[in-house]
Amino acid sequence: MSIAAPATPRRIAIVGVGNIGSKFAFQLARIGGHDVTVVARPDSNRLEQLRRDGAIVDVKGTQASVHVADVLDEQAPFDLVIVTLLAHQVDAVLPALRRSAAKCIQFMFNTLHPERLREAVGPERCAFGMDFVQATLDGDGRFKATVGAGGQKTLMDEERWADLFKASGLPATVERDMPSWLRCHVPLCVACESVSVTGVRRGGGASWKEVLALACGVHASFGLIKALGYPVYPRTKALIDRAPASMFAAVLWSMSRVRVFRELLATGQAEFEALIDAMIAAAPQAEDSVRVTDIAAMKPS
Template sequence: MTGPAAPKPLHIAVVGAGQIGSTFAFQLARAGGHEVTVVARPGSPRLAQLRRDGGIVTRKGDRAAVRVLDALDESTSYDLVIVTLMAHQVDAVLPALRQSRAECVQFMFNVFEPERLAAAVGTERCSFGMPFVQARLDADGRLDPVIGAGGQKTLMGRQRWVDVFAAAGLPAALEPDMPLWLRCHAPLCVAFESVSVSGERRSGGVSWSEASILARGLKACFSLIEEQGSVVYPRSKRLMYRSPTAGVAAMLLGLSRIRSFRELLATGEAECCALVDDMVGAATSSNRLDLARSIAAMKPVNSALK
């Protein structure tokens, strides 16, 4: 007797060849056995590195062969396209995603208004996720991934992709309301990135005044979410929303003193400022200028992107 047939390899494209996208592509190709295409920005050093190496290479010398393109092939019937860009970068690839023959497009980044993306590519084939892996790319393009640290699992809105990721050595879990989870995570992402950027500029953390401004802005974001007709989700964020502002400020102040935390998130200044602009726009559209002012103040101190 023979055992069950091995699962058929999937055709997967990863749009965005940075740290997260490279980690996903490496694992899905090497451990998962899937046919993976990586799309890197035209003319970028990363595109040149991938073409030179013929795939993704780790600092340990392990290699995953992937197809390398500078634009998504709209004619290929991918089973899954994973988009690991940042929210403020995704508009450039939305036309190609909309016109592609992909069965599913999964956006995996912080975003405050996920419904806009779903409408752009088609709600029926749109999915969302949030990556929880850590990785670095050295100057030569070698990948140093950290997967599953502290029991972290990437969150996704469809069980099929949870299973595919888990089988490829990427711990994952199902989040039944991924769009709402992302909307409520965006304010926390801003607070963490802003406190990290400002703390790194001080080489030792932020002031109590700065932490308090971020705490008030975070609560303003949660108020905006409620005003839009949603609940603050999940329970951990709802508890934070209901906590005294001084308590939230103390948490942010403490995190800004942790060097490893600052270094990990201080690279997110552009994402932080873009998310703030999105939330300020939503508050302004709701005629809540008081909330808009508090949210706008969350941008990192002395940010060049203000």
């Protein structure tokens, strides 16, 4: 079934053109009909690939024409800037985002401190989201993606951007409290990526001792979030927080034995290690004691 594009094309920039950013750019440009600029790291292989092609290209050779840049044009009045970098990478571009004439800046990554990002660019134009797209790039910069697997939808905190994504063939839905959602997703992101790295290293599933340590780390991480003065949100995460660690450990144990799951998330080692470091760094600001050793133990040995 064809998907109708919005009546008014938008001017969009995507900062970070890896797996997810590439899929977003492809759909928004080719299906949505938007004017898309992609910003890749200077002197990177990805920038070279994009300049060579002048487009986002999938593994079938289908192209979506985009503008390619190595820095964000701060004078351009973009309707939307989507940031698909990771939390530990975003500081490098925050000054340009702060100075940017963009009307809305949407951060789409796990972060323990969404309020810091909101303050950096201004609350009136800050938005948050979380992708639920499975995508990979091959060595030549062509992407392969699965969208909407298991009914999953990208989360947005503004209906206008959810509608824009849906009209571009990217299933999306509105989550009004994205900052809380992202903060509380950090422990689960860490656990799932960590167990995947462990499984890939071993060529099979993680041990019970390993998954139990991760589950205890998740509980300690939720304890940190509460000690910092925030609720565990939404209800599904609150249930994990209240349940015995052995129950979530069993989930991780089973997931680690699914090869596709392991290989998909094992690429996130830099992300989850940086998120663990961020939680440890935040512990001294907590009102109550935090089991920091359990959080640190979530890094694979």
